[in-house]
Each structure stands twice: as structure tokens, then as C-alpha cells.
Amino acid sequence: MGEAISGAGFKILAREDFSDVTYSLVVHHPLMAKAAQPGQFVIVMSHESGERIPLTIADFDRKKGTVTLVVQAVGKSTKEMQQTCQVGTSLYGMVGPMGIPSPLKGKKKVVCVGGGLGVAPIYPQARGFKENGAYVIGVLGFRNKNLIFWADKFRACCDELILCTDDGSAGIKGFVNDGIKLAMQGHNDIDEVVAIGPPIMMKACAETTRAAGIKTIVSLNPIMVDGTGMCGGCRVKIGDEIKFACVDGPDFDGHKVDFNDLMTRLKRYAAEEKAALDRWSENCRMMNMTPAVTRASEDADPAAALPDPFEEALGG
Amino acid sequence: MAKKKKTIRSIPQQRTAVRELDPQVRVKNFEEVNCGYTLDQALNEAERCLMCPDPACIAGCPVNINIPKFIDAITAKNIRGAYDVIAASNLLAAVCGRVCPQETQCEGVCVVGESLEPVGIGRLERFVGDQAIKEKWTNVPYAAPSGFKIGIVGSGPAGMACAADMAKPGCDVTVFEAFHEPGGVLKYGIPDFRLPNSVVDAEIANLRKLGVKFECNTLVGRLFTIEQMRDELGFDAVFIGTGAGYPSMLGIPGDTLNGVLSANELLTRCNLMRAKEFPNYDTPIPLGKRVAVIGAGNTAMDAMRVCLRLGAEKVYCIYRRTRAECPARAEEVHHAMEEGVEFHWLTAPVEVLDDGKGNVRAMRCIKMELGEPDDSGRRRPVPVKGSEFEFETDQIVFAIGTNANPIIGQTSKLKLNKRGYIATDENLATSMAGVYAGGDIVTGAATVIQAMGAGRKAARGMKNYLRIRDTGAEAAPESPVATFFGIDLRERNYARIRAA
Numbered sequence: 001m002g003e004a005i006s007g008a009g010f011k012i013l014a015r016e017d018f019s020d021v022t023y024s025l026v027v028h029h030p031l032m033a034k035a036a037q038p039g040q041f042v043i044v045m046s047h048e049s050g051e052r053i054p055l056t057i058a059d060f061d062r063k064k065g066t067v068t069l070v071v072q073a074v075g076k077s078t079k080e081m082q083q084t085c086q087v088g089t090s091l092y093g094m095v096g097p098m099g100i101p102s103p104l105k106g107k108k109k110v111v112c113v114g115g116g117l118g119v120a121p122i123y124p125q126a127r128g129f130k131e132n133g134a135y136v137i138g139v140l141g142f143r144n145k146n147l148i149f150w151a152d153k154f155r156a157c158c159d160e161l162i163l164c165t166d167d168g169s170a171g172i173k174g175f176v177n178d179g180i181k182l183a184m185q186g187h188n189d190i191d192e193v194v195a196i197g198p199p200i201m202m203k204a205c206a207e208t209t210r211a212a213g214i215k216t217i218v219s220l221n222p223i224m225v226d227g228t229g230m231c232g233g234c235r236v237k238i239g240d241e242i243k244f245a246c247v248d249g250p251d252f253d254g255h256k257v258d259f260n261d262l263m264t265r266l267k268r269y270a271a272e273e274k275a276a277l278d279r280w281s282e283n284c285r286m287m288n289m290t291p292a293v294t295r296a297s298e299d300a301d302p303a304a305a306l307p308d309p310f311e312e313a314l315g316g
Numbered sequence: 317m318a319k320k321k322k323t324i325r326s327i328p329q330q331r332t333a334v335r336e337l338d339p340q341v342r343v344k345n346f347e348e349v350n351c352g353y354t355l356d357q358a359l360n361e362a363e364r365c366l367m368c369p370d371p372a373c374i375a376g377c378p379v380n381i382n383i384p385k386f387i388d389a390i391t392a393k394n395i396r397g398a399y400d401v402i403a404a405s406n407l408l409a410a411v412c413g414r415v416c417p418q419e420t421q422c423e424g425v426c427v428v429g430e431s432l433e434p435v436g437i438g439r440l441e442r443f444v445g446d447q448a449i450k451e452k453w454t455n456v457p458y459a460a461p462s463g464f465k466i467g468i469v470g471s472g473p474a475g476m477a478c479a480a481d482m483a484k485p486g487c488d489v490t491v492f493e494a495f496h497e498p499g500g501v502l503k504y505g506i507p508d509f510r511l512p513n514s515v516v517d518a519e520i521a522n523l524r525k526l527g528v529k530f531e532c533n534t535l536v537g538r539l540f541t542i543e544q545m546r547d548e549l550g551f552d553a554v555f556i557g558t559g560a561g562y563p564s565m566l567g568i569p570g571d572t573l574n575g576v577l578s579a580n581e582l583l584t585r586c587n588l589m590r591a592k593e594f595p596n597y598d599t600p601i602p603l604g605k606r607v608a609v610i611g612a613g614n615t616a617m618d619a620m621r622v623c624l625r626l627g628a629e630k631v632y633c634i635y636r637r638t639r640a641e642c643p644a645r646a647e648e649v650h651h652a653m654e655e656g657v658e659f660h661w662l663t664a665p666v667e668v669l670d671d672g673k674g675n676v677r678a679m680r681c682i683k684m685e686l687g688e689p690d691d692s693g694r695r696r697p698v699p700v701k702g703s704e705f706e707f708e709t710d711q712i713v714f715a716i717g718t719n720a721n722p723i724i725g726q727t728s729k730l731k732l733n734k735r736g737y738i739a740t741d742e743n744l745a746t747s748m749a750g751v752y753a754g755g756d757i758v759t760g761a762a763t764v765i766q767a768m769g770a771g772r773k774a775a776r777g778m779k780n781y782l783r784i785r786d787t788g789a790e791a792a793p794e795s796p797v798a799t800f801f802g803i804d805l806r807e808r809n810y811a812r813i814r815a816a
Contacts (some may be wrong), residue, residue, distance in 0.1 A: 010533075035539050045496055051589065051598035077598055093496040095533040100726065225589065225599075226504075228494050228535060229721050230561040231581035237572055242565050247722050261572055264674035268574040272600035279595055 009090030013066060018149040021073045022117065024058065025085055030065030032097055038124035039102030039219065039251055042069065043227040045093035046081045053077055054224045056121035056196070056250075057097060067094075070120035076276040098227045099250045102217065104128040107191045108135060111183050112158070113205055115141040115176045115197030121219065122196045123153060130157040137187070138162065139179035141197070145169035160186075176201060177208040190214050195254065199263050206254030216254035220245045222265060237261045322366050324431055331433040332361040339654040343624045346508045346592060349651055350414070353436075353443040355393075362390040364428060364435045372425040373437060378769035379477075381405040383422055383437055390440060399448045402441060407480040407522065408473065408768065410449055410515045413442025415506060415614075416765045417645045449518040454525050462486040464782050467551035469536045469724070472500020473764045474557030474755030476523060477771030478778075482555075483526040485784050490551075491523075492534040495588065501559060502764070504588035505580070507618050509625070510648075513587070537727035542751060553750045553778045556730075556738060557771060560718040560756035566610065570668030571714075575676035577602060579609070579619040579715035586622050604711025606630045608679055610665055612642035614763075616715035617649060620657045623713070631657045632709070636664040636684045636697040662686075662697065666704060668712060679707045718761050735760070743777035744770060752777055 014026035032042070041056045059068035073082040085091065102125055110129050114122035119140050129136050138158035142148050143166045154161055162179040163171025172178060180193060193216045195205035202218040209216045222234040222245050229247035236245050237258035243249060335351040336342075342349055353361065365387040373383040382401050389398035402409045418424070418438035426434035447453075464487045468475045471493040483489045497503055502516045520530070536542070536558075545551045563578035565571055582601070585591040591601035607623040609616050612635035620631045633652070635642060638661045642649060653659070662684040671677040683703035686695035720736035731739045731747035737760060738753040740746050746753050754770030756762055778784075 031539055040538075049590070049597045051600075093533050095494055095496075095535050095539075097538050098535060225581055225584050226495065228561070228723060230504075230559075230563075231584050232563040232565070232578040233581045235565070235572060242572065244562070247562070247726070265572065265574060267674075268602070269600045272594070276595050276598065276600070 009092055010094045011090045012085055012087055015085065015087050018070075019147050021082075022070065022147075022149070023073070023082055023085075024068055024070045024120070025091075026066050026068050027091060027094060028065060029067050029094060032067050032094075033060045033062050033065045036060040036067060036097040036124075037101030038104060038128040039121075040097035040099045041121075041221070041227075041250060042067065042094055042096030042098065043224065044069065044091055046077065046085060047092045050080075050092065051077050052093070052225055052227070054098075054221060054227060054246075056219065056221065057124065058120035059124055068120075070117060072117045075273050076280045079277070080280060095227065098246060100248070102128070102194070102219075102251050104132045104134075107132070109137070109187060109190050110134050111137045111139055111180060111190055111193040113139040113141075113176050113180060113193060113195040113197070115195075115201040116143075118195070118197030118201070118219075119150060122194065123150060123157075125194055125196075126154060127157040130159075134191075135159050137183045137190075139164065139176050139183060140171075141165070141176035141179065141201070142170075143167070175204065177204040180205060180208045184209075184212060184214070192217060193254075194219075194251075199259050199266065202254060202257075203259035206257065206259075210255055217251050218254040218257060219250045220252060220257065220262060221250065222262060223269065236265075322363075324366065324428065327364045327366065327428070327432075328360060329432055331364070331436055332357045332439075334436075334439055336651075339651075339656070342509065343621075343655045346625055348512055349509050350647075352446055353439055355395075358390055358440055358443045359393070361436045361440055362387045364432075365391075366427060368427050372427060373422040373435075376422045376425040377405075378421065378765045379405045379772060381422075381441070386444065387435070387437075387440060390444065395444060395447045396451075396453060398444045399453055402444055403448075406768065407477060408445070408519050409441050410445030411473070411502060411511060411519060412765050412768070413438050413440075413445050414511050414515075415502075415645075415763075417614075417763055419646050421765070446515075449515065454522050460486050461488065462782075462784055464488065464552045464784065465550055466490070466778070467545045467549070467554045468492065468557065469542070469554065470500055470557040470559060470755075470757075471498035471520075471530060471532075472557060472559055472755065472767065473502060474559075474767040474771040474774075475500065475555065476519070477768035478555045478557065478752075478754070478775045479523055479528045479771075480526060481772050481775030482553075482778060483523070483528050485779065487784070489527065490529045490531055492536050493530060493532045494535045496532050497588065498530045498532060500557075504584040505615065505618070507583065507587050507622050509621065510618065535723070537723040542724065542728040542730065542748070546748070546750060553752065553782055555771070555774050555778065556724060556746070556751065556753040556757060557755040557767065557774075558721055558724060558757045559767075560737075560761050561721050562719040563714070564717045564719055566665060566668075566714050566716065568665055568667055570670060570676075573668055573670050573676050574674050575602065575604065575710055576668055576712045576714070579611070579615045579713050580718075582619050582622060582713050583615070586626070592622075592626060601626065602711055604628055604676075604709070606632070606709045607711045607713060608632045608634050608665075608707065608709040609713045609715060610634045611715035611717075612637075612639075612644055612649075612659075613715060613717075614644045614648055616713075617644045617652050619713045619715050620652050621655060623711075624655055624657070628711075632707075633657055633659045634663050634665060634679075634681065634707075635659070635661055637686065637694065638662060641694045664697065664699065665712075669706070676710055676712055677708075679709050679712060680704055681707050718756070720760070721757065724757070743780070744774040745777055745781070750778075750781060 011028040017023045058070040073079040112126040138154045138161040141164040164179045196219045224234045225231040227246045234245040239256040386398040386401035422437045423434040466482045466489045468491040499516045585601045589599035590597040591599040607628045667680040669678045683700040684697040687698040690696040733739045752774040754774040755767035
């Protein structure tokens, strides 16, 4: 037990780059792989002076003792991780699984909706529903054909799969809510829709199902610090109540979530985040490093192509 | 050693002042405000203790430190001896000397205090604790392994105290912490200018010397449950000291606006995540120009003084009662006033007003007056009709208490009380055999020393449960200084050093 949760960090065993900005990390943590349930998340610190970043668990393998995280490089920390988190390196901190697991039992027919980065965390839910005997309809949304990932993994656990792309380069042309409409046309006995993605997308999904009264669960990912209910930074408005996404969620009834409040609150450190990113990019430029990593598909072993990231990028 | 009996007239009449950083200078940094006593100052203050035959101060201390005995040792310039006396009851002298509300505990019942200012017991305790850290003294008794494995959930003051008491009789103790660093509220909550993190780290290092293991990044309840600790992971007894830590909301319109945050969030960002050193550390911190802090407890005082140091132009304290009822330590209120915090007593927030972009623009407040006493014995504040006014502010920090953290309740079958705290008997045993709980997760928000007292009490319960006979390792040797092959015999782990 000691090895996995002691000071040695959490080893990255595999990595896959889905696009210029999206990558997955397979992290060794047998205890967490054993405990993780669909719908839960972790908080990661890539290095000692880093910030705590909540990331939804995209997959777990109890036999291999691994947990898979999918990260989108949008800010300083996630871009830095894109550079530094290579196979063989370790994460300084990883704690979880956090949040209340999604209830998967007792559903006959469900629609699992993932948009963009939300495609990854919806996967264990779709698989979980299938294992519990439900008829699973997957609805996945990407900007274009080149950004599609894990479609085969979904095909293996979904009874139907509806792919949506913004430009129509694969599947249907449209957003995931168009995909939900398609599913609703085909089936009038949907028990539940589960949607994970950017807040604006989850809002659109909730609006799509509201009139039909189909229960719609969304997974919220607001700004967090500790993830254990201690700071209240992740509070969200659910109907008349205030809830903490970290310990009361992250799943909530999409028809009750105040998405506008959530989106405003997500922007509260926008200025600091931008300043940090600018500063970091400038440092990278001065150190003659490229801020983005070459794509894995073009380079068999991205780790070999880069200098040891922890030596240079972190220093102290 | 016969001593001349001291009387209230013969002792130094004035309490020995302690050097403090200039308020104008210190509000620009996070250095510790109270510089602590020098040896001469400590000796002078120790002189003021009357050595009462029936000392009230011991009973006034939640962990019953033998206060006259340690002060007597200081008078004899035997600081190591003083440390031994304190360490017998309290492992964290340097911490408690700084953060205990002495005025309501030991110093509150000090006999000298009836006619003069009470003996500065807290300052003396801190002096001894700091010397111990400086001289690297430890009180590690040698104990044969008892064979019992103890799991402790939470590395705050309750968990640390319990860990020490279980490690001393030779148990194999592991402390689990959800954050990436141990220390709990001592690390994330109390700022450096009041309790430097280096002091906390020194105390944790002492625990490690006792053989206590710390496992960080471990969220008990979710990574494994209390039941699993007992049934699968082989812990013979478990102590839960997870703290209350679910901040109470203001419950007024606008309390989710950007710029409204809990004191816990502000302090965690600043202290543990070191946002005060942003951008060298990645965690950002909100910076308001005119900050209103709601509440007047120690956490509120910490939040106000942190905001001043982060560069706020104005910091206001909004409290619905008066200074007399405010729960913070007297020294903290005094320091906050010195540093320029503006106190608005008898004022309560009614609504947070936005700037149209989701940020705080102002706050509407109402004046209060004190009415009849409530259940807590304090006079209940009642709103004064028609006294509402607008108050310009761009950041609101609320420090109005906490509720029970739900994680352990969500993930175990432990019995909770109706407020969601863990239900225990008088020995702090929970509804599950071998599982004990103490500190804020049982009582609701309280002080560091009360949490430590609970940790020690639970340890006694656990020892009884496991039928561990106390080794009496707490009795300090009184023999004169002797060394044995260069090893100080007072260092009670010498047997272990020899073995190693």
C-alpha cells in the first residue's frame, strides 16, 4: 500500500495524444484503480509548486492498477503538464477518487453524451451502464473528424453510437443536442440522459430534454482547491440550494443547475490565469522550448524526442 | 531546594512585554508578528508565577499541563526540564503557545490575574517549545513494538496528538492526509505570521522520530473506507480526526458572486498553496481593494490580516455582535486593530450587490442591537428597523463557522448525530468497535488545543480497547545531566540510538 500513496509520486505508465491540445495519462495507482467508480474525479498536482487541478477519471483498470486521465491543455498548468508529463515521469500529487459515484443500476435505456473533453469521462459511465444491463446510446461530439478519439471503445459498449461533428466531416453535422434529439426520435422510453462536457454544452443538453421531462444528469467541474468540501470554492446553485460539487456532486440534475452562475464563476481567475499562461509561454520562448508537444501519431515515442522535462522546466 | 515564598507584592508587577514587529512594516510581509521571549524575558516572566500549592491553571488547561512545574524549571534555567514537563502532556508546545486562547484557559484562571495581569503562560510555553525546536530536543521514549497497527484519519492537531500517544507505547501508527502535506489546519488555515509552517514541520518531524508514518494524498472514505481500514487493511484501531471543514454559507442573495469566498478558501490558497508567492507558485488568489470579512473569530482575524498583507487598501470586519462577544483570541483582535482593520460591530450583511458582470460591487448591511441572551448565553443580536445601508466593497470573505464534513458519513455506516457530526460516547468511541473520533468532526468547530485534548482522550480509549498498558514513559527523569558515551541520558531514546 505504501508505494502507491507515499512521497514517491504517481508514475505515468502510458500517454496518448489525441490532438494538439488533448492528451491522456495512464497513472499507476492500484488502490485508486480498485476504488474508482464511474463519475468520480481526482485532483492532480504536477509538481510541488503547482496548483491542484480537478480531472475526471476517464478510465480505470483494476487488474493493471491504473487510472486514466484525459487532459486538455488550456491554461498554464495543463500546458506545462503536456510538456512535462511523459511516460516514466511522476505526478507530484494525485488524490481521489473524489465525489459521489454515478448510480448506474436499474436503468433500462440511457443516453450517454460526451462533448469534446467530456467524451473521456462519459466512457466509464457508458461501460458501467452496459455492464448493468442497460441499452446504451452513445452521443459523442467533436469539432471535426481529426479530433475524434475512443470511438472504438464506445462502439464496444454502446448499442447505438451517434457521432456529431460541428463541420459534418464525420457522423451527423451538428452539436450533441442534435444527437440527443435524434436519439429521442428513435426511442420514446429513455430513462436517463447523462451529459458531460463544457458547461454551455451541458446547458444545451438539459434544455433539449427539459420539455420531454427526461431525467438529465450533468457532471460539473467548477474551480476547486481541496476537493474535500473544505473550501467551498466549487459551490454551485442547484435550484434554490447551494451545493459543493466536490462532495455533494459532481453529478447534479441538469434541469436544476444554474449554468449561467457556473459559467460566471468559472471565469473568476481569468485575469490571473492569462497572466500565468503569458508568463509561462514567454519563459518557454526564452528557454527555446516549443510550448506544444509534437503529436504522438507523428512521433512514435514523444518522450524520447524531448529532453528530460523535470530537469529543465521545473528547476526548483 | 528551599525557596523564599513569593507573594503578589514581591513578584514583578508588570507582565513582561514581548517584542512584536512594527504594524506598519509587518502588514507588508508574512513574517511572524510575535517574536517570542528571550531567555531573560522568560526568566523575568517566570518569576511572576506564585507557585500556588493548588494551581488553578492546570485544571484550566485542556490537556492539563503541569504549568507551575514547567515554570519552576524555567526559573532554574533548566529549559530542557521545562520541555520534558510540557511534553508529558502536550507534544506541540511551540504550536499551542502560539494559538491557544490562553485568556480563557490557563491564564484566565491564574491567581495572579485576580489583581495583576496573569502570568504569560502561553508565551512561556512557546519559549520552551521554540528552544526545543532550536536544540532539536525530542522526547522519544524507547518502547518495544506492541504489535498493534493504528490508522489515523486526518493529520491536524487531533490526529497528531492521538498519533503521538499511540506511538509512545509502541504501536505502528499511520496518519492519512488528503492534502499533499501533513499538518491539517495548522498548515492550510493558520497563516505564517501567526504560526510559521516551519514550526509545524518541526513538530511533524518529531512525530516521525516517534515512528509515526504519514501518508499524504489519501482521501479516506473514498480511496478506502473506515470499514476497509479495519477489516481489510489490518488496522486494530482507527481514529477519525477529519475536522469540520464544510464552510457555512452566508445564505443571502448574491453569495455566489465572484469575489465572495470562504475564509477557508482564501487561507488555503494563501498558506498551503502559497498563492502569496504567485506566480512562482501556480495557485492564484483573489485580490480585492476593499475587503469585507464577515465574522470575528480567529479564522476571520487571520483572513483580514492575510488580505492586508496581500495588498488590500482597506479591510473591514463585519460582525453582528460587539467586541465583548467576539470569539477570537484577544491578541488577534488587538493585532488586527494595530494593523489597520476597520471594525464594524453590530452590523450584519443583508445582500451582496453585483456590478452587472458577476462581480461584487457592494454589500447592503443592517445595524443590529443586542437583545435577550440566547442559548449560548450571549445576548442575541436583533436588527434595527430601517437602518440598512450600502457598503462599498469588491471582495467579501465569510468566516461564519463550518458544518460537518460529509465524506466519512457518506462512505461508512458510522452513526452520526442530527447535525451530521460523528456520534461518540464519553470515551470518544464511535458506534463501530475499535473506531474512535475526536476534534471538530465530533464537536463542531473548536480550537487547536481542544482538538489535541480530544486526540489524547481518544488515544486513552483506544489503549483501553486494545488492552495496552501505559508504559509510564511520561515520567521525566530528574537526575542531573549525565552523558553515556557522549549521549545525553535525558534523551530518552538513547536505547534506540544504541540499538541503531
